[in-house]
Amino acid sequence: MSQLPVSTRPTLRPSGNRIPPYLHGWIVPVIVMIAWQAAGMYGLVPGSLLPTPLAILKQFIDLAASGKLWSNLEISMYRAALGFLLGGGIGLLLGLSAGLGKFVERVMDPSLQMLRTVPLLALIPLFILWFGIGEFSKVLMIALGAFFPIYINAFQGVRSVDEKLYEVSRVLQYSKYQQVTKLILPAALPHILLGLRLSLGISWLVLVVAELMGTSAGIGYMIQDARTYSKTDVVFVGIVIFALVGKLSDSSVRLLERKWLTWRDTFKG
Numbered sequence: 001m002s003q004l005p006v007s008t009r010p011t012l013r014p015s016g017n018r019i020p021p022y023l024h025g026w027i028v029p030v031i032v033m034i035a036w037q038a039a040g041m042y043g044l045v046p047g048s049l050l051p052t053p054l055a056i057l058k059q060f061i062d063l064a065a066s067g068k069l070w071s072n073l074e075i076s077m078y079r080a081a082l083g084f085l086l087g088g089g090i091g092l093l094l095g096l097s098a099g100l101g102k103f104v105e106r107v108m109d110p111s112l113q114m115l116r117t118v119p120l121l122a123l124i125p126l127f128i129l130w131f132g133i134g135e136f137s138k139v140l141m142i143a144l145g146a147f148f149p150i151y152i153n154a155f156q157g158v159r160s161v162d163e164k165l166y167e168v169s170r171v172l173q174y175s176k177y178q179q180v181t182k183l184i185l186p187a188a189l190p191h192i193l194l195g196l197r198l199s200l201g202i203s204w205l206v207l208v209v210a211e212l213m214g215t216s217a218g219i220g221y222m223i224q225d226a227r228t229y230s231k232t233d234v235v236f237v238g239i240v241i242f243a244l245v246g247k248l249s250d251s252s253v254r255l256l257e258r259k260w261l262t263w264r265d266t267f268k269g
Contacts, residue, residue: 051233059233083142091150099158138210145206146199153195157188
């Protein structure tokens with residue numbers, strides 16, 4: 001029996017490779033959307049409780065065309081960005097300081113760990129009493145939520161640096177500055193980026209709570225106003241916006257991870 005030349009032999013591809021890798025993440029959402037749309041079209045779920053994806057898309061287009069969506073989104077992103085930069089920046093500085101210095105750890109860490117165990121939602125009445133319901137209290141709440149993930153991961157990243165690397169740096173006669181910039185920070189970067197991803201997610205979570213607490217603009221306000229008038233489709237538009245922006249910010253950090261952590265040899269799955 002003659003064999004086919006190597007160049008003409010048929011190749012078998014795994015079934016999972018028939019779909020391009022960049023589309024794998026869309027498989028589950030597309031299936032859910034189709035089932036959701038079918039359930040609404042056949043009246044299995046009342047439209048007043050669960051609008052169909054097409055109805056939500058129509059409402060999204062209407063809000064975008066009127067400009068209401070973009071004005072509210074701009075205000076929400078400003079609050080989230082300002083709170084994240086404030087809380088994340090302070091958390092990064094204190095986390096690195098506590099990781100590098102025993103004295104800072106002994107002085108700051110016990111109090112911060114105690115504060116971390118207090119539920120953030122329990123502090124909302126106190127924030128209202130102290131700072132009112134203006135912009136400052138909302139930004140401060142977001143900053144507090146963004147602070148702890150970066151602080152903890154920066155501290156853990158510094159303390160997880162292999163002791164053997166310190167020995168190598170001493171052999172190479174690194175200065176303290178060179179140890180920090182060429183050894184400690186690169187080795188702690190995976191933990192810091194993880195803290196960054198967690199902080200971004202919590203910033204959006206706290207933003208929703210802050211805007212539902214009391215405000216006159218923002219995506220959270222849009223959701224609250226739609227709930228008052230039983231506009232379920234507008235509520236879903238707000239939820240989708242939060243999900244999309246949150247996913248975009250998370251994907252941006254993952255892109256930084258792939259760019260900055262190419263030196264790591266880790267399991268890819």
